[in-house]
Amino acid sequence: xxxxxxxxxxxxxxxxxxxxxxxxxxxxxxxxxxxxxxxxxxxxxxxxxxxxxxxxxxxxxxxxxxxxxxxxxxxxxxxxxxxxxxxxxxxxxxxxxxxxxxxxxxxxxxxxxxxxxxxxxxx
Numbered sequence: 305x306x307x308x309x310x311x312x313x314x315x316x317x318x319x320x321x322x323x324x325x326x327x328x329x330x331x332x333x334x335x336x337x338x339x340x341x342x343x344x345x346x347x348x349x350x351x352x353x354x355x356x357x358x359x360x361x362x363x364x365x366x367x368x369x370x371x372x373x374x375x376x377x378x379x380x381x382x383x384x385x386x387x388x389x390x391x392x393x394x395x396x397x398x399x400x401x402x403x404x405x406x407x408x409x410x411x412x413x414x415x416x417x418x419x420x421x422x423x424x425x426x427x
Contacts, residue, residue: 306347306389306416307396309403313383315354317408332404340388345399349386380409387416 319326340346360371383405390396393413400411 305392306387306418307393308414308416309349309386309388309396309400310382310412310414311384311386311403311405311409312380312412313405313409314380316379317405329404336402336404337386339402340386340399343399345388345390345395347387347389349384351384352382355381383409 319329321327321330337346337349340349356373358373360373362369386399388396388399390399393415396413400406400413403409403411
């Protein structure tokens with residue numbers, strides 16, 4: 305079963321990426337990702353740019369409304385995600401608990417909804 309691991313971080317806990325601590329943190333993330341690959345669990349994953357780069361879109365009364373920034377104003381960021389393949393929720397939780405930021409952030413683990421294959425009406 306596929307699970308999405310949504311990585312939430314407190315930006316106050318992030319080290320400057322160019323500092324020795326920041327470079328060490330990056331190495332921990334590379335090692336974590338390589339561990340997912342070696343375990344055969346890695347499907348996809350990417351870090352996200354900070355929330356101030358976000359654009360939020362909605363449609364109200366038939367009109368598109370575009371707003372700069374994230375929809376919610378919180379101190380934590382959605383910093384990135386992984387999609388993993390795990391045999392069950394416990395295995396997915398084990399992967400999430402191994403993330404380098406887990407001591408100062410959190411991970412939302414959600415099963416990916418499996419959709420039936422679309423049947424082409426023309427066939």
